[in-house]
Amino acid sequence: MTDDESEMTEDRDVSQGRRVFLGMGAAALAATAVTSREGAAQQPPRRRADIGSVTDRLGQQAHWRSTELRLLRRITMGLTPFEVTRIGQLGFTNFLEEQLNPTSIDDTASESVLQARYPAYYYTQAQLLARDSVFWDECSRPIMRTVIERAITSRRQLEQRMVEFWADHFNIPLSTPRVVDYRDVIHRYALSTFGDLVRASMRSPAMLIYLDQVWNTKYGINENYARELMELHTVGWDGGYTQADVNALARVLTGWTMDGNRNFQYRADYHDFTAKVVMGQVFPARPPAAGTAGMDEAMNFAEFLIHHPATARFVATKLLRWFIRPDPTPAQVTAATTAFTTSNGDIKTVLRAILTPANIATAPAKLKRPFHYYVSVVRGTGAVVDAWPDPAQWDGVTGHLWDNAHAPFSWQTPDGFPDKADYWAGLMVNRWNAVSSVLGNWSGTTPGRYPRFNPALFLTTPTPLGVVTEIDRRMFGGEMSLPLRSELLSLFGSSTTANATQATLAVHLAACSPEAQYY
Amino acid sequence: MTDSHETCGCGEYRALSRRGFMSMAGAQVAAMSLPAWMPDVAYRESEDTSRDVIVSIFMRGGADGLTLVAPFADPLYYTGRPNIAVPRPDSSSPVRGVALDNFFMFPQAMLGMYPAYQAGDLAIVHATGQRFTNSRSHFEAERYMEAGKPNDYSLVTGWLARHLATSSPSRANAPLRALALGWGGTRLTLTGAPRTLPIPVPGSYNLVTPVGPQLDRMFAGAWAPARSAARDGIATVNLLKAIDFRGYRPANGATYSTTDFNQGMRSLAALIKADVGVEAAHLDIGGWDTHANQGSTSGQMHQLMTDFANGIGAFWADVVKAPTNYRVTLVAISEFGRNARENGSQGTDHGRGSVAFVLGTAIAGGRVLAQWPGLSQDVLEDGQDLKVTIDYRDILAEIVTQRLGNPNLSYILPGYTPVIRGITK
Numbered sequence: 001m002t003d004d005e006s007e008m009t010e011d012r013d014v015s016q017g018r019r020v021f022l023g024m025g026a027a028a029l030a031a032t033a034v035t036s037r038e039g040a041a042q043q044p045p046r047r048r049a050d051i052g053s054v055t056d057r058l059g060q061q062a063h064w065r066s067t068e069l070r071l072l073r074r075i076t077m078g079l080t081p082f083e084v085t086r087i088g089q090l091g092f093t094n095f096l097e098e099q100l101n102p103t104s105i106d107d108t109a110s111e112s113v114l115q116a117r118y119p120a121y122y123y124t125q126a127q128l129l130a131r132d133s134v135f136w137d138e139c140s141r142p143i144m145r146t147v148i149e150r151a152i153t154s155r156r157q158l159e160q161r162m163v164e165f166w167a168d169h170f171n172i173p174l175s176t177p178r179v180v181d182y183r184d185v186i187h188r189y190a191l192s193t194f195g196d197l198v199r200a201s202m203r204s205p206a207m208l209i210y211l212d213q214v215w216n217t218k219y220g221i222n223e224n225y226a227r228e229l230m231e232l233h234t235v236g237w238d239g240g241y242t243q244a245d246v247n248a249l250a251r252v253l254t255g256w257t258m259d260g261n262r263n264f265q266y267r268a269d270y271h272d273f274t275a276k277v278v279m280g281q282v283f284p285a286r287p288p289a290a291g292t293a294g295m296d297e298a299m300n301f302a303e304f305l306i307h308h309p310a311t312a313r314f315v316a317t318k319l320l321r322w323f324i325r326p327d328p329t330p331a332q333v334t335a336a337t338t339a340f341t342t343s344n345g346d347i348k349t350v351l352r353a354i355l356t357p358a359n360i361a362t363a364p365a366k367l368k369r370p371f372h373y374y375v376s377v378v379r380g381t382g383a384v385v386d387a388w389p390d391p392a393q394w395d396g397v398t399g400h401l402w403d404n405a406h407a408p409f410s411w412q413t414p415d416g417f418p419d420k421a422d423y424w425a426g427l428m429v430n431r432w433n434a435v436s437s438v439l440g441n442w443s444g445t446t447p448g449r450y451p452r453f454n455p456a457l458f459l460t461t462p463t464p465l466g467v468v469t470e471i472d473r474r475m476f477g478g479e480m481s482l483p484l485r486s487e488l489l490s491l492f493g494s495s496t497t498a499n500a501t502q503a504t505l506a507v508h509l510a511a512c513s514p515e516a517q518y519y
Numbered sequence: 520m521t522d523s524h525e526t527c528g529c530g531e532y533r534a535l536s537r538r539g540f541m542s543m544a545g546a547q548v549a550a551m552s553l554p555a556w557m558p559d560v561a562y563r564e565s566e567d568t569s570r571d572v573i574v575s576i577f578m579r580g581g582a583d584g585l586t587l588v589a590p591f592a593d594p595l596y597y598t599g600r601p602n603i604a605v606p607r608p609d610s611s612s613p614v615r616g617v618a619l620d621n622f623f624m625f626p627q628a629m630l631g632m633y634p635a636y637q638a639g640d641l642a643i644v645h646a647t648g649q650r651f652t653n654s655r656s657h658f659e660a661e662r663y664m665e666a667g668k669p670n671d672y673s674l675v676t677g678w679l680a681r682h683l684a685t686s687s688p689s690r691a692n693a694p695l696r697a698l699a700l701g702w703g704g705t706r707l708t709l710t711g712a713p714r715t716l717p718i719p720v721p722g723s724y725n726l727v728t729p730v731g732p733q734l735d736r737m738f739a740g741a742w743a744p745a746r747s748a749a750r751d752g753i754a755t756v757n758l759l760k761a762i763d764f765r766g767y768r769p770a771n772g773a774t775y776s777t778t779d780f781n782q783g784m785r786s787l788a789a790l791i792k793a794d795v796g797v798e799a800a801h802l803d804i805g806g807w808d809t810h811a812n813q814g815s816t817s818g819q820m821h822q823l824m825t826d827f828a829n830g831i832g833a834f835w836a837d838v839v840k841a842p843t844n845y846r847v848t849l850v851a852i853s854e855f856g857r858n859a860r861e862n863g864s865q866g867t868d869h870g871r872g873s874v875a876f877v878l879g880t881a882i883a884g885g886r887v888l889a890q891w892p893g894l895s896q897d898v899l900e901d902g903q904d905l906k907v908t909i910d911y912r913d914i915l916a917e918i919v920t921q922r923l924g925n926p927n928l929s930y931i932l933p934g935y936t937p938v939i940r941g942i943t944k
Contacts, residue, residue: 212810212864220863224810227656227869237659243901246655367745405703405719412805413580415658422675423704425744426717429726429752432734436727483740487733509730514741514749 061365061481061515068092069477070360073519074323075099076157078376083157084477096355099158100348102191110153117149117387118142121179128176129262135176141391143179144398147408149385151375162190162347164371165322167408168416169315170201170233174409177206177262182409194315194345195306198233202256202302203264211414214257216250217270226250228414234305236314241279248278252297266295279304312340316350321419323354324363332359365518367421370404372519374434377511380475383438383451396442396450400434428517435511439504455500458507464492467503471510484513570689571879571922572791573799574834574849575679575708577665578827580807581657582853583867584874585905586815587629587824588643588887592622595894599860603815603867614816619643623887628821631828635835635878642882642942645889646872648855650910653900655869657808660854665707667912667932676711678931679799682919683712685927693796694754700783700802708801714751715799721786722764726756762793773837774829780804781830788837791845804830807853811864827851831878839880848879848922852911858903859894872905875914881922883944913937 064070068087069079075096076083087095098104115122120139123131131139151160166186172178185200201207208214211225226249231237241249255271258264271294275285281304283297305311316336320328328336332354339353368376378385388395401407404427411417418424442450458470468488472480488506492498510516589605590596597604605626606612616624617633623645625633635641652669654660663669667678676684679697688696697715699705705717718724728734731753738749767789769775775785783802790797806823814820831849838845856873872892878884892898892906900906916937919925928937 212866215811215864215866217863221868222810222862222864222866223868224808231656231658237654237656243653243655365742403719405717413657413808418704422710422744423706425748426699426705426715426752428738428745428748429724429756432726432728440727483737487737491730491733505729508728509733512728512730512734514737514745517741517745 061518063481064365064479066477066479067357067361068095069479070363071096071355071357072477074360074363075161075355077151077160077372078379078519079475079477080379080382081474082155084473092357096158096352099156100191100351102156102159105155107155110150110155113153114146114150118146120391121146121183123179125177125180125262128179132176137392139176139179139391140174141388141395141398143174144401144408145388145395147182148371148375148397148401151371152378152385158351159187159190161322162351163187165319166190166197168411168419169318170197170207171411171414171416172206172210172409173412175206175209177204177209178409180204181206191347191351193347194311194340195303198302198306201233202229202298205258205262205264208256208258208264213253216254216256217267218251218254218272219270221247221250221254223247223250226253229253230305232414234314235308235310239308239310239314245278248276249301251276252278252283252301255294256298266292268293268295271295306345309337309341312345313337315345316340316354318419319350320354323351324359325366326420367425367517368519369417369419369424370406370427370431370434371401371408373431373517374401374404374406374438376519377435377438377516378451380516381438381453381507381511382457382474383453385451386443386448388448393446395448396437400430400437404430404434431517432512435508439508439511453504453507455503455507458503459498459500462498464489464495464498464502467492467498467506471507475507475510475516480510481515484510484515487513570686570798570924571846571848571881572797573679573682573918573923574787574847575799575801576831576849576851576876577661577706577708577801577803578807578851578853579657579661579803579805580809580853581660581855581857581869582807582873583809583813583815583820583857584645584647584853584872585856585859586626586813586820588619588623588645588874589616589626590622590645590891590894591616591618591624593891593894595859599894601861602865603813603861605815619887622891623889625828626815626821626824628816628824629828631825631830631832632835632876633832635832635839636885638835638840639885640835640839640878640880640882642877642884643887644875644877644909644911644914644940644942645887646892646905646907647875647909647911647914648853648872648907650907653871655855655871657854657869662707664852664854664911667915668934671934674933675707677706677708678915679708679801680710680712680715681927681931682923682925683715683799685930686923686925688714688796689798690796693798694751694758695795695797697799697801698790698797700787700800701779703803706801706803709799712799713747716748716751716755718755718759720782721759721762721790724756724759726753758795762789762795764789769833769837770843771836771840773833773835775833775837776826776829778826778830780826781833784830784834785837788834791838791847809857809866810862810868811866813861813866831876835878839878841880844880846880848882848918849877850914850918851876852914856905859899859905860903870904871900872907875911877914877918877942879922879943881944883941888940888942909940910935910937913940914942917942 071092072079072083072087120142154160163186172181181204185204189196189200211228212222213225216222223246227246230239230241251272255267257267268290273286273288273294276283278301281301317333320332320336336350336353339350343349385397398407438451439453441453458467460470468485472478491506492502591607606615608616608618608624616626618624632641649664649669652663665677666674668674683697695714697709697712699709699717702719709715735750735753738746764786775781787800804827809820838847852875853873855871857867857870862868890908892908896902912932912935916928916932917939919931921943
């Protein structure tokens, strides 16, 4: 379509555009001590950007000095004194290893509360099936609350970040079978191997329904799942397949469906036994047969996809974007991809290659998505989320995540919520309103509708400096910036003591502040 | 994926999400008193009346152009779609289509847009889409289309954003030049635009914080895009508070339905008439990925088309139709169309050419503009899809230059030399 010359014109246009869009940002950067000029300068200008924001890679928070705290910000849903103390005891590597092995962390304090509060999340397939007709009124909010509250209270914080990642990677909007998928595919294999996830997802009725695989039979092809299995789940949009490959893979997948009880089932009588070629993989024609005959075709092709070099690169790069930066360097991509390939997609091995001290220390601050932000505000402020007893009624926890367009399971298309600052940043007012709802003790006569905030947590030393120091300790790991410290202190005016109203106000400003938006 | 709306109750889920959850959050916020620190905004009359307000609508999911505007005079349309074709206008079927000319028709669900078509304000472009990529991936094709250039992942801003970035505001002190209406954040179409925010529901856009001045000050030193979002957000809360969205009365008897899309169009109409300097808006309407049980004359696509056509039809009567005559140009596009033939589950898989709608008093409407490539096997792209014969950027280019007065096409639609198709008058 374009010749070389217009390509070059395009590049000039893009770089000019960056100057236009970034000009004010750079001026603001230069004018403030909050952001590191060195950090910005260290990043060489990139002529061609990767997927992601032009605007969220402007540098680092210079006052984030500790590599351990930088790791904590990346692999948790927000700092709390517990994790800060823990990493102080264990150090970078041992803390990461502990988090990489979630079963080594006792999480009964979190899990027992959730089980008691929200049985809907734990229903078996049969129990859920029996509640199909009342699912939305009786189960949807408890399930969302479980997801939100576990992110807040679980000590397996890296696992929670990975659950969030895979829930987007294999996105399915909320439905009765999605609960089973989220629990038995996404959560179960979040730190296992990539192959485990793909194999389980291919047998997950929620996925087979959502992407129309249940309609894909030899009597009529439906390409939906075949395409997304390659494009979104494995080799990626530039993974080297063609439209003919999509169609042929759909035929390979015929017969993968479910039974009347919504369990996975292979139906040989639906399978297309004629010859197929997908991405160069040959499936010769064979005589139709019963039982599991023909099922091996999709199983074999899944292994081909799982072990394809494009898959390693696609998934490793996406994980780098998730944890490190929107524009990972070629060296970072190579290291993570190699770890993926040599470990056969072992997720822990890939994460060790990504979450290195060097990568963590140089990672530019990244805008929290609204879910991450909300959870981090609750965690940092010590607000308590009580049980929400009435699933049919609106509640302020899921409500404010809806208001931020980031309620669990609410993304309707299979690509999952965007991991891009440009998509989310515009909702800043919605974020601040969510902070008000966390700190405002708005529940009134409906206990549990909103979080419960106790300003006394910040009044152990009831002076302005005492409150600010406690905010720094709880919410920022002791690395609060000087401009924020000075803004907080000035809230107290000439007062030498601090009361609950003042403490709440200070916590509010800290939670809304620019540096609380990033991790 | 769309079929799941039928079987899993996602439609109900979405209804809950948008109306139940969000409006209550809005009400909760609205119940709080306004902070006293909020400054008054000085309103001025529009300085520049030469530019239309541009409304960009993205039909996300790959809308089936062969149902939206069906070619009843092409017999292969009926051959390829034995179960899901719309009956001919001259048939006796109760769900027969309504002829737009001697070749194309609206299904009955689209009749909400028919008065605008009859009045000559609605132009339809068929067999349109992206000529220079054959991607059938939603996410790749959407990305290229919204960026305004195919096959280039380095372009990370949207075509409409670059129009805004290369034009002076139509009002110098407007806090909000553009907005994305509806649930969600900023889509690529508007990514990179100055003074632009996602505002799901303008009537409940509010801010409850006791520390507004501090935030305004602190975010002045934050990074883009958080900086601009924060400061524009604070200013925009004020701006929108002055507009009575709840009590808004549409003109000419226009009736918006209760759906998100219709309510978004209604809010937009109120915003345009309030004349506060908003010069661009983007709306998404999703759900067009009709792989199974498409429902051309009843069912999911029928409902979606009804929603779409009613929203645009009401907006036309309310804002565009004489004697209101607000200067507005609306364009609705989709990332691709769908297979010419139906699939095995009475739906259609991802295809290529689709249809686009352009609305405005300065649009040469009342006609279907097409270089019809035909539906025979030998002319279908990859043997399966309606070819794209008019690149969608021909439409955008004409709007940008003729209706928005912006000559910077090489920046807004880089690397493309448009063909002027005579879409504007």
